[in-house]
Amino acid sequence: MTSIHVKPLFDTPTRQQKETESRAIAADLERFRKAGGRIEILGTTPIDKTGISRWQVVEGGADRRKAAKGEKA
Template identity: 45%
Template sequence: MTNIHVLPTFDLATQAEKNRQRQEIADDVAQFLRSGGKVQKLGNSPIDRSTITRREVVEGGHGRRTANKGARA
């Protein structure tokens, strides 16, 4: 998709503004790391679909629905 296919809206950030924000975030992270901070990079944890239903995934995890049901009763 090119820019000619996108309708401009007035409340969206310009490309220059996005680039400025990216640089600002990169500078903040670099300063955080220099001061001894550590960033935990989270990975992709696949779900074992043989032990959990789609509904349980949507509702937040295996066993959540049964735990809440028991707590309400």
């Protein structure tokens, strides 16, 4: 398939723009680390669904938010 057959997307970044942005992010991270910054990489621990419903997962912090605002649960 050639470029004649592909509909161009005008709002997507080019490969060169992506590479430039990638190099800028890498440089920012390097400066951050050299300045003593640390990056914590979080795991992908799934939610244990055996004792909690999907609704409770979604609405889990509702009671705490209401308590912080002084509302009754």
